[in-house]
Amino acid sequence: MRDPRDVLHTLFGFPDFRGVQRRVVDRVLAGERTLAVMPTGAGKSLTYQLPATMLDGTCVVISPLIALMHDQLRAAEAVGIRAATLTSVDENRAETIERFRNGDLDLLYVAPERASNSSFRDLLRSAPLALFAIDEAHCVSEWGHDFRPDYRLLRPLMDAFPDVPRLALTATADAHTRADILNQLGISEDGLIVAGFDRPNIRYNIAPRDNVPRQVADFIATQSGPGIVYAQTRKGVEQLAEKLAATGRPVRPYHAGLDPEVRRRNQAAFVASEDMVIVATVAFGMGIDKPDVRFVIHAGLPKSIEGYYQETGRAGRDGDPAVAQLYWGADDFARARQRIGEVEPERQPGERARLNALGALVETAGCRRAILLRHFGEEPPATCGNCDNCLEAPKAIDASVTAQKYLSAVFRTGQSFGATYIEQVLTGQSSERSLMNGHEALSVWGIVAGDEAALIKPVGRALLLRDALRTNPHGGLEFGPGARAILKGEATLDLVVPPKRERRRRGANSGGAPNPVGDPLFEALRDKRRTLAQAAAVPPYVIFHDSVLREMAAARPATLTELARIPGIGARKLADYGDTFLQVIHEAA
Ligand SMILES: Nc1ncnc2c1ncn2[C@@H]1O[C@H](COP(=O)(O)OP(=O)(O)OP(=O)(O)O)[C@@H](O)[C@H]1O
Numbered sequence: 001m002r003d004p005r006d007v008l009h010t011l012f013g014f015p016d017f018r019g020v021q022r023r024v025v026d027r028v029l030a031g032e033r034t035l036a037v038m039p040t041g042a043g044k045s046l047t048y049q050l051p052a053t054m055l056d057g058t059c060v061v062i063s064p065l066i067a068l069m070h071d072q073l074r075a076a077e078a079v080g081i082r083a084a085t086l087t088s089v090d091e092n093r094a095e096t097i098e099r100f101r102n103g104d105l106d107l108l109y110v111a112p113e114r115a116s117n118s119s120f121r122d123l124l125r126s127a128p129l130a131l132f133a134i135d136e137a138h139c140v141s142e143w144g145h146d147f148r149p150d151y152r153l154l155r156p157l158m159d160a161f162p163d164v165p166r167l168a169l170t171a172t173a174d175a176h177t178r179a180d181i182l183n184q185l186g187i188s189e190d191g192l193i194v195a196g197f198d199r200p201n202i203r204y205n206i207a208p209r210d211n212v213p214r215q216v217a218d219f220i221a222t223q224s225g226p227g228i229v230y231a232q233t234r235k236g237v238e239q240l241a242e243k244l245a246a247t248g249r250p251v252r253p254y255h256a257g258l259d260p261e262v263r264r265r266n267q268a269a270f271v272a273s274e275d276m277v278i279v280a281t282v283a284f285g286m287g288i289d290k291p292d293v294r295f296v297i298h299a300g301l302p303k304s305i306e307g308y309y310q311e312t313g314r315a316g317r318d319g320d321p322a323v324a325q326l327y328w329g330a331d332d333f334a335r336a337r338q339r340i341g342e343v344e345p346e347r348q349p350g351e352r353a354r355l356n357a358l359g360a361l362v363e364t365a366g367c368r369r370a371i372l373l374r375h376f377g378e379e380p381p382a383t384c385g386n387c388d389n390c391l392e393a394p395k396a397i398d399a400s401v402t403a404q405k406y407l408s409a410v411f412r413t414g415q416s417f418g419a420t421y422i423e424q425v426l427t428g429q430s431s432e433r434s435l436m437n438g439h440e441a442l443s444v445w446g447i448v449a450g451d452e453a454a455l456i457k458p459v460g461r462a463l464l465l466r467d468a469l470r471t472n473p474h475g476g477l478e479f480g481p482g483a484r485a486i487l488k489g490e491a492t493l494d495l496v497v498p499p500k501r502e503r504r505r506r507g508a509n510s511g512g513a514p515n516p517v518g519d520p521l522f523e524a525l526r527d528k529r530r531t532l533a534q535a536a537a538v539p540p541y542v543i544f545h546d547s548v549l550r551e552m553a554a555a556r557p558a559t560l561t562e563l564a565r566i567p568g569i570g571a572r573k574l575a576d577y578g579d580t581f582l583q584v585i586h587e588a589a
């Protein structure tokens with residue numbers, strides 16, 4: 001048998017396996033059953049695609065979304081893998097079945113619904129099988145977030161072919177779901193391979209929200225590549241998309257309320273684009289392998305750390321630098337707490353823990369990545385060097401006294417006024433309202449002055465986040481369970497003061513892609529890629545990733561042999577596009 005590393009070079013043009021890929025591939029080639037848990041974008045597809053080209057017969061890939069299958073098909077065919085999909089929308093089914101039976105396919109993508117179909121089982125009996133690959137395998141578990149009952153029928157189907165190895169793949173971390181997947185798919189515990197969850201090329205930045213459309217507009221102005229902005233509601237999506245469109249950047253909205261055809265078009269435009277911003281609800285992104293997404297922005301608090309990690313994981317799948325930027329507000333926490341109050345009592349402690357974990361992430365003065373990875377059961381180093389707090393340490397100050405003043409003001413004004421009014425009371429800003437209410441005579445009137453005034457807003461936020469304050473349905477602040485201890489001096493309130501990051505020069509070390517934008521050769525290569533992509537009706541990255549063009553522009557290869565040394569150019573792409581790109585380089589010389 002050939003060396004898998006050679007196949008990696010010639011087929012994909014990649015210099016090395018990433019992380020646990022080699023271990024997974026070796027198990028598959030040895031005919032064993034495996035569950036590989038690897039974070040999103042880590043390169044799970046390769047662990048079945050590569051063996052599929054080495055083993056006799058076809059690898060049957062179970063994949064939950066037809067759109068996702070067609071993306072995968074496109075990418076597989078571009079490197080020269082013999083692949084097909086067998087779904088209700090494919091018109092070439094007879095031809096595909098013929099190729100499958102003749103052993104002329106490396107990969108056959110099917111939806112789980114086929115598994116329940118007895119004619120499909122007969123078809124499998126009539127063709128040479130190399131492997132069963134079950135993508136998004138958490139769909140088999142009711143504990144996972146997208147349970148698909150059809151996945152339960154895969155076990156009996158595969159059991160009918162006991163000698164065919166199985167490879168289940170998922171990015172879902174939690175131990176409970178993992179155990180369930182092993183059990184549901186008939187894979188023993190020693191077949192479990194879990195990769196580290198770190199995505200080192202993603203930079204995590206978290207900041208309090210303060211006019212979020214402006215914050216997002218300022219941020220995207222520093223970034224040249226494509227990106228995703230997650231908003232919390234459909235209305236939020238619409239509003240933000242409109243504001244951002246005014247910046248001149250190509251912007252499209254995406255949410256469940258849009259006409260399916262519009263949604264499909266917006267998604268396709270984004271996938272094909274090199275600079276578009278898509279503003280979406282979290283419904284967007286599952287299974288989309290757009291490797292050159294340079295940033296993911298959350299315009300509000302995500303649902304959970306798991307959700308946040310999955311959503312931010314859509315950035316930088318090509319391994320180039322990418323940024324995850326989150327803007328949060330105290331009202332996010334207040335709303336989330338309110339929702340928790342409405343769920344069944346037995347689910348409340350779990351939901352509360354989920355929210356507190358998010359609170360710890362946004363509030364920390366320490367390393368964000370360390371918090372995320374610890375959440376997934378890892379033991380990361382204390383600092384990562386690639387999150388906002390590691391890059392520029394925030395100051396932590398003891399704001400307990402200001403917090404006590406804040407709470408007193410809330411208490412003495414009767415626990416019914418909002419944050420703006422409380423701030424006016426604390427700083428002694430007279431108004432008709434304060435006069436009428438007689439609040440100017442209170443002992444808390446104007447007790448905050450000078451520099452301390454800058455702490456009022458962040459202290460209010462921190463008190464809400466900690467459940468020392470809650471908002472009533474009219475927006476008034478009232479005491480929560482955490483208030484007493486702070487008022488009595490039994491608990492302190494430390495405040496993280498972020499350095500003034502937004503004042504920093506645009507583009508200065510913003511963590512974006514290192515593309516030499518403006519370099520004439522790089523731009524010429526990009527133009528050529530765009531033309532080829534349009535002609536082949538594929539997104540540009542299917543032709544070559546940015547890193548490949550960058551390397552071409554830097555190394556200026558003159559021959560096919562020199563070109564082939566660039567990582568990311570396999571034999572097929574060299575044959576298909578090598579001469580064309582050499583020509584561009586030659587003309588630029
Ligand atoms: N060894 C490697 N070297 C360089 N790039 C790689 C390697 N393996 C995979 N990649 C690239 O990583 C990207 C992500 O791969 P893939 O789509 O398989 O991710 P995934 O693990 O399936 O993620 P998801 O959970 O989101 O489906 C692809 O663009 C692929 O070309």
Ligand SMILES: [Mg+2]
Binds near residue numbers: 044045135
């Ligand atoms: Mg995948």
Ligand SMILES: [Zn+2]
Binds near residue numbers: 367383389
């Ligand atoms: Zn860090």
